[in-house]
Amino acid sequence: MNNTGYSNLINTIGLGNIDIGYLFLGMAVLLVILLILTICLLVKTQKLKKRLDRFVLGKDGVSLEQDIIALFEDNKFLKINCDKNKKDIHTLYKRMETAYQKMGLVKYDAFRQMGGQLSFSLALLNENNDGFIINSVHSTDGCYSYTKEVIAGECSITLGKEEEKALAIAMGDEK
Structure with a gap:
């Protein structure tokens, strides 16, 4: 067996002074580390494969x-x-x-001799407080209805107290 070729190789790479036992020991440690890393990678690969199988559901x-x-x-x-x-x-x-969204209703007796609050003022307003007020007055002679236009919560015609109250209820100013 020719050892000079082997020792020439070791000398060429700069490891001629190192004992061959240490070299084998270092390589064994490196081999164990690589084996452990390979096992860790295999375990991670198996976990990833299981996750992928669960994801694709076969x-x-x-x-x-x-x-x-x-x-x-x-x-x-x-x-x-x-x-x-x-x-x-x-x-x-x-x-x-x-659309008419707000409503105020006030029932009242228009005349003292009449009972049952058969007269009413009804205010119907939209979101912008535009709408109308219906005032229905019930008397012994009959029932008379009047309407008044409301624009932006205001009426150009003078309102009675029941009409004002119905408008205030519709606008949310009074309950």
Whole structure:
């Protein structure tokens, strides 16, 4: 056996002064470290494989791709519907601005000889406090109804106390 070739190689790489036992011991330690790292990587790979199997639920790559595409299409559909719903809600809100939303009702006896509070003042207002007041006066001769227009919570015609109270109730100023 020719040891000179071997020792020439060791001398060439600069390890000629080191005892061969230390060299083997260092390589053994390095081998054990590499073995431990390999085992750790295998364990992590197995965990990742289990997570991936749970994620795909036994499906192949093609069906998983189709599922993801379907989810994106559903997302687009929901986004389009959400935008449409926002527009519809805005349209409804605009329509509701002009609808009569506020009401004030005051029942009263127009004449002392009449009982039962058969006369009334009814104020109907929208969001901008525009609307009208209906005043119905009940007497022994009949029932007479009058209307007065309200703009921005104000009436250009003088209001009776019952009409003022009905308007205040409708505007939320009085209960």
